[in-house]
Amino acid sequence: MKKNIIALVVLAALGLTAFFIFREPPSDVDKEKEAPLIGPVSPDKLERLEIIRHEGTGATLREEIIVLEKAGGDWRMIKPVEYAVNPTSVQRMVDALAEMRIIDVISENKAKHHVLEVDDEMGIEVTASGGDTELAHFIVGVARKGMTMVRVPGSDTVYRSNGSFRITFNKRADNLRDHTVTKMDRDSVTRMKFFNEHGELEMVREGEKIRQGESVAVPIFVPVGVEIKNFDNRAAVGISRSLTGLSAKEFVDDEPGDEITGLGEGATRVEFEAMKDGKKGSYTIWLGNKDEKKRLVYVRSTELDQIFMVSMHLVSRYWVKIDDFARTDEQVVQQEKARKESREHGEMHRKHAEMRKAMQPGSSPGGAPGMAGPGGQEIPPDIMKKIQEQMKKQGEHAGHKH
Numbered sequence: 001m002k003k004n005i006i007a008l009v010v011l012a013a014l015g016l017t018a019f020f021i022f023r024e025p026p027s028d029v030d031k032e033k034e035a036p037l038i039g040p041v042s043p044d045k046l047e048r049l050e051i052i053r054h055e056g057t058g059a060t061l062r063e064e065i066i067v068l069e070k071a072g073g074d075w076r077m078i079k080p081v082e083y084a085v086n087p088t089s090v091q092r093m094v095d096a097l098a099e100m101r102i103i104d105v106i107s108e109n110k111a112k113h114h115v116l117e118v119d120d121e122m123g124i125e126v127t128a129s130g131g132d133t134e135l136a137h138f139i140v141g142v143a144r145k146g147m148t149m150v151r152v153p154g155s156d157t158v159y160r161s162n163g164s165f166r167i168t169f170n171k172r173a174d175n176l177r178d179h180t181v182t183k184m185d186r187d188s189v190t191r192m193k194f195f196n197e198h199g200e201l202e203m204v205r206e207g208e209k210i211r212q213g214e215s216v217a218v219p220i221f222v223p224v225g226v227e228i229k230n231f232d233n234r235a236a237v238g239i240s241r242s243l244t245g246l247s248a249k250e251f252v253d254d255e256p257g258d259e260i261t262g263l264g265e266g267a268t269r270v271e272f273e274a275m276k277d278g279k280k281g282s283y284t285i286w287l288g289n290k291d292e293k294k295r296l297v298y299v300r301s302t303e304l305d306q307i308f309m310v311s312m313h314l315v316s317r318y319w320v321k322i323d324d325f326a327r328t329d330e331q332v333v334q335q336e337k338a339r340k341e342s343r344e345h346g347e348m349h350r351k352h353a354e355m356r357k358a359m360q361p362g363s364s365p366g367g368a369p370g371m372a373g374p375g376g377q378e379i380p381p382d383i384m385k386k387i388q389e390q391m392k393k394q395g396e397h398a399g400h401k402h
Contacts, residue, residue, distance in 0.1 A: 037137045037152050038159065039100025045130035046070070046094060051169055052125040061121060066173050077177060081253055083306075084178040089171060096165040097128055097136060103160045106149060110156045117142040117166075118151040118158055124169050125153065140169050174251055181246040181301050181308050182283065187219055188275035189240035196268040196287075198321035201226070203236055223325065230327035234335075239317050243272050243285065246315075248308035249296055261298040261307060262288030270318050287318055 049068040056062050067079040068090060075090045077083045106116070113119040118141035128136040141149030143164040151158045193202040202224040208217040221236040258264030268287040273280065288298030296309040297316075327335070 037134070038102055038150050038161065039097050039136055039138075041097040041100070041128050041135045043094050043098050045133075045135060046097065046128055047131060048127075048129040049090075049093060050125075050127040050129075051171075053170060053172075054121055055172075057121065064173060066171075066176065068176075077173065080173050081177075083251075084180075085176050086178050089176050092168045096163060096168050099163060100136075100150075100165075101162045102150075103147060103162060105157055106160045107158045108156050113151070113156075113158070116149045116151075116158050118149055123151070124166065126169055140166050142166065177251060179247045179249075180303075181248050181299060181310060182244060182285065182303055183276075184244035184281075184283070185275040185278070186241065186244060189219070189243060189272055190280075191271075191273040192221075192236070192240060192243070193271045194269075194318065194320050195271070196319050196321075198319070201320055201322060205240075223322075226322060228322055228326050230329065230332050232325045232327050235317075235325055239320070240272070242314060242317065243270065243283075244274055246285070246299075246301075246310065248299070248310050249294075250309035252298070252307035252309060255307070260289065261300075263298055263300050263307065268319060285315075285318070287315055 047070050049066075051066045051068075053064050053066070054061055055064065065079055066077065068075050068085060069078050070076075075085050075087065077085050114122060117123060118139045123139035123141055125139050126136070127134065137153060139151045139153060141151065141158065143149075143166040146162075146164055147160045148163060148165050149158050150161045190205045191202070192204075193200065203221045204224055205219050206222050207220045209220060210217050218233075219237055219240060221231075221233055221240070223231060252261070263286050270285045270287075271282065272284075273282050275281075284302045286300045288300075290297050290312060291309065294309070295312045297312050299308045299310040299315065300306070301308075
């Protein structure tokens with residue numbers, strides 16, 4: 001009993017502490033104050049963003065300075081490296097600045113800066129400029145209940161601003177960079193040639209067709225200079241699509257040397273032809289050593305003068321050999337059976353959806369409840385009974401399959 005009383009006292013004390021931390025100001029301070037350096041910022045005037053964030057604590061505290069600049073309507077990273085940026089991430093920052101509004105003052109006590117994450121260790125310092133004019137300069141703190149704590153550097157006053165935008169500005173430089181390795185038009189590959197430890201293997205696109213139950217044309221590839229029994233075109237199509245949309249996990253900015261990357265002479269590579277922005281081009285992707293611990297592979301492409309680390313899962317298919325595309329007669333039968341069942345399953349779901357729509361509650365003549373069909377007409381009882389029996393049979397059929 002005594003322990004329970006002590007626990008309740010401790011909880012009450014913690015509750016009071018939290019209350020005063022997050023809603024401390026007296027009535028004469030709890031009013032909206034002018035903060036000219038805290039938004040909103042017009043996107044038309046914004047040309048430069050500087051973000052200072054920190055990682056670690058105490059002796060391990062590390063500062064990261066990120067500078068983004070807009071030129072010709074496009075944003076680009078200037079520091080810590082010059083590189084293209086993810087346009088979506090930057091646009092979220094621009095939008096957050098445009099929508100920022102001060103709601104009220106939450107504290108004027110410097111001792112609470114750390115708790116509210118607006119101090120020099122936890123806060124994220126943001127400076128927005130247009131030309132030589134500073135448009136906004138503030139420190140982003142913790143986000144609570146749809147609002148974010150902000151403070152102007154040099155001031156003890158902490159404000160609440162609308163929106164939860166801490167995560168928007170709390171981005172590492174590598175996360176803000178454009179992770180694109182290759183980006184071409186989908187399904188535009190016309191030739192692929194693989195060079196690896198298994199030898200060379202080339203395949204070309206000879207046309208396309210629409211499979212039964214599908215509405216989109218699928219490319220048709222054939223091997224060159226070699227016979228492959230029951231050539232697996234689906235595998236070839238999957239590889240061709242991955243070549244035109246490859247993304248990196250990490251960036252390697254300091255050239256570590258061919259011995260580490262494995263991207264020197266004789267490295268595994270894939271040469272392919274594809275369309276980019278409607279124009280045909282030839283491209284190459286080189287594959288280097290694998291980092292088994294991270295499950296990543298060193299990669300370079302003709303698209304950019306940059307070494308990437310790409311997911312091993314994404315590029316492992318490029319170490320192809322002839323047997324990867326050969327199928328036994330039994331495998332062909334089983335794959336066709338699986339495709340047929342998949343189509344039937346999809347058709348069954350489509351019919352069920354149509355039936356459920358047709359059985360939406362309606363009103364029968366005279367106000368009696370009934371079932372409405374397409375266009376609002378009531379479905380006759382005998383027809384409704386047949387529909388219900390059919391749905392029951394299809395449900396039982398699906399159950400037996402699974």
